[in-house]
Amino acid sequence: MSPIRVFLADDQALVRSGFRMLIGAEDDLEVVGEGADGAETVREVRRTPTDVVLMDIRMPVMDGVEATRRIVAEGLPTRVLVLTTFDLDEYVFSALKAGASGFMLKDARPEELLNAIRTVAAGEAVIAPSATRRLLDHVLPTLPTSPEGVDHRLDVLTDREREVLTEIAAGATNAEIATRLYMAEGTVKTHIGRLLAKLQVRDRVGLVLFAYETGLVRRI
Template sequence: MIKVLLADDQSLVRSGFRMLIDSADDMETVGEVDNGRDAVAMVRTRPVDVVLMDIRMPVMDGAEATQQISRLGLDTKVLVLTTFDLDEYVFAALRGGASGFLLKDALPEELLGAIRSVAAGDAVVAPSTTKRLLTHFAGLLPKSDPGASGRLDTLTEREREVLGEVARGANNQEIAERLYMAEGTVKTHIGRLLSKLDARDRVGLVLIALEEGLGD
């Protein structure tokens, strides 16, 4: 059973999420809070698999709460929810350890699927989301030539190509089709990229690629 904590300052939103989550056979709501500070405190005191984290809350915002939860070293994953698809707080939350983000108007099956993916250790990086991140935040990052930092020096040319496709929001099947390789081979390359670049998940790869100037 996937244990979900709801962190949102709007009680009606929490009620809607609770009804949806508790209707699923494989997950349950284990708590509700209306600010980031209480979210961190609750994660400290009870088992939580996934936090549905609103990004804009009083007392402590979702980005700071995500960073603090990440620093606890627990298995708890954070899925950021926001009304704003181009929100600087979202980027801070992803860098702080969130496993992805969704808009609050996502379809019910999308939300439940995202919770399951995050709980299983995967990252939620929808192609449209990735493209928005690249477009919106590229201008906020220091300008540099691709690979100028040296972080990509250990990658093979094929691994660079795969990383570039990940940065553009392609899933494994799409990468396989674009680069003419088996999907299993793509998974192998993704695993090597995670290891070589010391990234925690696919979100981490997207952020590294963005910072290195890939994905344009």
């Protein structure tokens, strides 16, 4: 199996060097490039096959939010894992809305960062239930709200899919959803895959935002 290709985007050379050493020590990961600002990162990722970008938020020329938006908008098969110093950074939530697949603190333990890279490369989102709730607290006030009544974007979903989506929006894990809805965890994963395909969103973060935008789950 080919190693996961990781691109490092950070304006501090020392930080990039540390990440390169950490990632380079793993057999299943490899660093394929580095960028010191968002514009350089977008340019390089366009021509360098990349699975995951470790994206710093605050960079010169172009910040990590705009770089994430451009990478996602171009439909590249590249996922973005945002790195930040503060877990409640407003720019983090902007990056998630732009299509990032999750975020990690820069002071996370090495094994947590490595596992997050693998998780994102596998198509999942690195958003723990507690972080999902913080995401809702900070992002929901800025989201457009569907007018009272039924949002017809929900019409493509079965009743069971709506139940699963509601649980995801509440921050439940797959295991918790399986317990609450009396189904196997594998079945939960199948439903999530169908939700992603039907709603044309990239990951769990997108499902959470969709559930609230459409009014399937109401803000408290």
